[in-house]
Amino acid sequence: MNLRTRILPRMLNSEVEEYLTRNDIIIVPVGTVELHGGLPLDSETVISEAFALKMAEACDGLVLTGLPYFYAGATASGRGTVQVSIRQGIDYLGAIARSLLRQGFKRQIYISFHGPAHMTCSPMVRDFFDETGVPILYMDLTMQMMQSARDLFKSMDSFHAITVGAYDMMGRLSDVPLTTEYHHNDPQSCAPFNDIFALAYQSAAIGYCFGDHKDHMSTPAIPDEAVRAALADEGRELIQALVSRMDMPHVVDQMRNLEAYNIEVAKKFPWVPHAGAVSSDS
Template sequence: MRSRFLPKLLNSEVEAYLEEKDIIIVPVGTVEMHGGLPLDCETVISEAVALKMAEACDGLVLSGLPYFYAGATASGRGTTQVSVRQGIDYLGAIARSLLRQGFQRQIYISLHGPAHMTCSPMVRDFFDETGVPILYMDMTMQMFGAAKDLFQAEDMQKNPAAFMEKLDGMFLGAYDILGRLEDVPLTTEFFSMKPQTVAPFNGLFNMAYQSGSVGYCFGDPRDHASTTALPTPGRRQELADEGKRRIDELVKRLDMPGVVENLACLKGFEDGVMERFPWMPAAYNRKGK
């Protein structure tokens, strides 16, 4: 296949793909302040992981979705903030279009922490409307779940600098995968282990998952994403190479062929459920009542 990115293909190439497969992976990003990394870094890492996932399961990637709810980084003047509700509606419109196009198996992913507030409601509402189960994979959860040994999550407390180096390496690896490593500037000024200005309120923030408990914004740009020093092109490339290896291993552990097969099986199961329980919203909608 000439490209896995749907926007880079000809219409005829997409139609040829859909004769055989129906898998689309949709990385959901953000544009927000992120220390010494470009504002689109959480979009880039989501797209790079999506590309690797698509290669593993013979899918396509719908790229170019960077403007969604950023969250507490709205205090940065480079951050583009879109409301949660606007993001749900926009992403839902895209999902419905993809279904009409023929993509029955849709997988939404993000490495932006608060993305679950946009993606999860959309996935559930979409099923109630159409009866088609689509999937959201929270990559942050996967990093601290099946792949936690790759990132040594305990370093967050014991050795935060080592943890940040691994995480920044993944960002750099993502830029390298997409041929954009030189977009990341060399810098030594964005590394800081000082407590966040909002640290006194952590008790409130921990009441729900990833920015979903209470509204707040950071009081200082240094609150978000202390960045490992990148003094030379060689060091930048070294970290990127390590990051690419972690991305490859993460995707391998996700078993994407198994995920897309299971998604197809779930669709068959839910078709049967709707036959037995016709008052379900999706079953009701199918009958055109």
């Protein structure tokens, strides 16, 4: 089936209903709006949306966009940062997940390129399973990048190229400013505390905020449109390569296989939290 678009908010209701007659996959990019050096505040939202679109193309899924306001973390020292509490984010995302399930999207995949997003997404995913018996998935894109794509990155500029490439993929390349003002290699002002920051995963060890706006983050020099276009080309290629390595058809097949496994577990151990939801469906 050739879809006019895979982005759910841009679809007609009839198009969504037709899709749901043959598949049940939706990818939900969870973003943030925060201080981001010489790049727009919604950089990590746009990166997640670009990844989600390529992932959906790879496994015949849809994409739910429009979720930029979640826990930002240490960037709250920037007045452009929108800070939502972790608990509020969990509750909001959980409400969306329950709605999507009622609509017919059983295989839901939540993704984010924002480091602290796991504190919102992972609790929601686990609580949702206990409540509904449906295993939905969280994929941490920063983890995927570090585990599966270190060899693809020539330098930190390649990391930033992903951002520029994502804006290009989402039709927003002109939103990336031409600037050299934010390019630097200075250590973060909070670097003396890296030892205790490293005691748990990604911003989850202890509370802090950045003491200098340049702490998040340095931006490659983008003096003209040619440099911006070159970064966009590199970034698009990196996103496509990483998505290919994710093997999304295998991921969504495994989600279905895991659901069947979980049903058998609930039959064997009827006291597990999801057993009540599974038995009510059968």
